[in-house]
Amino acid sequence: MFRSGRFVADALGDVDDEQVQPNGVDLRLGAVYEQVEPGRIGTDGKTVGERRELDPDEGGDGDEGTAVYRLDPGGYVAGYADTVRIPEGHVGFLYPRSSLLRNSCMLDTAVWDAGYEGRGEGLLEVYHPVELEAGARIAQLVLAEANHADTYDGSYQREGIE
Numbered sequence: 001m002f003r004s005g006r007f008v009a010d011a012l013g014d015v016d017d018e019q020v021q022p023n024g025v026d027l028r029l030g031a032v033y034e035q036v037e038p039g040r041i042g043t044d045g046k047t048v049g050e051r052r053e054l055d056p057d058e059g060g061d062g063d064e065g066t067a068v069y070r071l072d073p074g075g076y077v078a079g080y081a082d083t084v085r086i087p088e089g090h091v092g093f094l095y096p097r098s099s100l101l102r103n104s105c106m107l108d109t110a111v112w113d114a115g116y117e118g119r120g121e122g123l124l125e126v127y128h129p130v131e132l133e134a135g136a137r138i139a140q141l142v143l144a145e146a147n148h149a150d151t152y153d154g155s156y157q158r159e160g161i162e
């Protein structure tokens with residue numbers, strides 16, 4: 001069974017009311033990176049390639065205090081601003097906000113394991129130039145009840161929060 005948005009909000013702990021949706025919680029954009037060196041996925045482990053953090057244009061549209069990423073078509077890594085916590089007995093799935101799709105962008109995501117805690121990342125595909133403001137809601141996390149073997153204890157545990 002998928003949990004309600006209120007349940008997901010309680011699991012995450014620190015979200016604004018506008019992030020709480022009927023079936024999940026919206027995650028906000030934290031940072032945008034561009035990969036600059038190859039990574040490696042092997043049979044004996046993996047490495048994530050070097051990336052550089054993009055600078056948002058400060059004061060976009062003459063609006064003081066806003067930080068806007070103006071992205072040309074390409075592949076980027078998006079870091080989320082919110083700390084995700086997947087409670088035991090659950091698995092998380094993240095979907096792009098549909099307004100991203102409607103603007104010719106896609107957010108590719110993987111499985112969020114029981115016990116994971118951190119500010120995760122996703123692959124942001126941009127097919128038409130787009131403006132994304134830092135802190136804007138770009139994705140929605142849903143939680144489903146699930147059996148699991150152990151809990152997450154991998155290299156991304158507590159990423160972005162230590």
Ligand SMILES: O=c1ccn([C@H]2C[C@H](O)[C@@H](COP(=O)(O)OP(=O)(O)OP(=O)(O)O)O2)c(=O)[nH]1
Nearest residue numbers: 109110111112113116120121122152154155156
């Ligand atoms: O789109 C996603 C999906 C998951 N995660 C987080 C939560 C998940 O629990 C963790 C690890 O994901 P996964 O197990 O798929 O990564 P891996 O490459 O197999 O790494 P590890 O060896 O640490 O399990 O990354 C993200 O940041 N983004």
